Amino acid sequence: MIEYLMDSEFLLLLLKIIVIFGGVMGALAYLTWLERKVIARVQMRPGPTRVGPFGLLQPIADGLKFLFKEDVIPTNANTFLYVAAPVVSLIPALLSFSVIPFGPSLQITDLGVGLLFIFAITSLGVYGIVLGGWSSNSKYPLMGAMRSSAQMISYELSLTLSVVGVLLIANTLSLAQIVVSQQRTLLGFIPRWNIFLQPVAFLVYVISAVAETNRLPFDFAESEQELVAGWHTEYSSLKFAMFMLAEYANMVTVSALATIMFLGGWAGPMFGPALLQTALPTVWFVLKVGVFIFFYVLMRATVPRLRYDQLMKFGWKFLLPLSLANIVLTSLIVAIAAS
């Protein structure tokens, strides 16, 4: 046991975990800053400016504020589940980073069923919202939780089915190998990314991913104009912070997954000395994920919320048939190409 702990392989793994976890937690904190800043600029405001240059210390101030707020547990709440809900929400959100390849070697573990593992883990995240809403024993949280569970079940279908087209082409479920399978070029100059081969799947994936993470225009779990703050109306202090952290972590996860499956993962132009070459793939990966997150934030700033029945109709009557048609078409083409 001790020998294993001193083994260089184990130390390398430990280092990877520290780098990825630290990097992700830092990024999550600064996502709140980015979101506030971008939305402010869209609405012609300066956004946070007081704390540090460009308000860059704002996340730290926010964190301290969360820490010092009073931790309220409503009298009628179901204490055990009320306390457990933020944890149930956060742990799956962070667990999925253990299989995401941030670079050719910057991946904690490459599971053979990595993609399905992420879907399994993220599908558990809905319980955080459901339990939080139910255990608060209050009407707005309950309504938010019910909307959220119905929405997540509906959009998980099209999310999963949209990915099948990519899997048919890549022939593997391992995330690192999906990235490797996209490293050739089409016609000599276009990178063979799945976004060009599977544009419909990409569209369905992005829309469903926004719905899965409960972001505008699909944020029915929260919808502050109707339900106060949705499922976390009764939450305060660090518990609320955990819910928020989970939301941002889910955003990063689906963006990273989109990058891996449709945008070629860490692929990008390579140049410069050897040291730069080892760092470049991660830089490309982070940049691509950043583009997605920027898109998310812009959506929140510009698009109005749908109506609830529109959401359900759109999911079941448009996205689901579209992704099924995409699977049939893709498998036909793959079968013809193989024979």
Add this chain to the structure above:
Amino acid sequence: MMQTIFFVFAAVAVGAAINVLVQKHVMYSALSLILMLTAVSVLFILLRADFLAVIQVIIYAGAIMVLFVFVIMLLNLPQDEDGADRLWWLKFLGIPLGLFFLFLVIATLWNVESSVDTRAGISGSAGAIGHSLFTDFLLPFEATSLLILIALMGAVVFAKKDL
């Protein structure tokens, strides 16, 4: 090491399953069942059935149980009322009979060649299961799609207020 993991998760599975019966409110029963499902999925990983372990979490914990929890929330159920007290003596008959049944099953299983090492087995990868599904089990596989379609229509018909 492996044995420790097995015992821990077997204990979690059994404990959670018992908790499903003990809890008075269905919501707690459902949550306890989710715990049991995840524990069984870990046991699947120990048996090297990775694909099934993940599928178990996706379908059971991620879809079926969400449906249960959703319905429990939707109906806003009161506490479990204890069943009618007719045939109360069956409780006292049931427990010895149940234990006898357990004894029978375990006695039967004891005689199976139980010493087979589970490490030496096959790996249940997605590819192997998929290949088997689309060659040996193609007809049953197609039949399941029909089953799901029928279940879908049945659920819609039952849940509809006025037909």
Add this chain to the structure above:
Amino acid sequence: MIPVGWYLILGAVLFLIGALGFFIKRNMIALLLSIEIMLNAVNLTFVAFSVQHAQISGQVFVFFVLVVAASEAAVGLALVIAIFRNRESLNVDRSNLLKW
């Protein structure tokens, strides 16, 4: 090393708990949950036997069991909603109109 027998015994115990729940619980949803416990016990046994005999078919059957479980949950819960709407109770002993 973990012998196959352990998994089989665990499966038997879980199945028994599920069957017990089906008999002692009166709430309709609790009955459905008990069925899920039993199905899972069977799944565990299937996988254990599949490993013992080095044949993948056992695991394919687990797949089928999952499909059946999903359909059963969908239809069962739809029935639960319909019955609750009509009778305001999920106690199976109260749904006895068709009983002789």
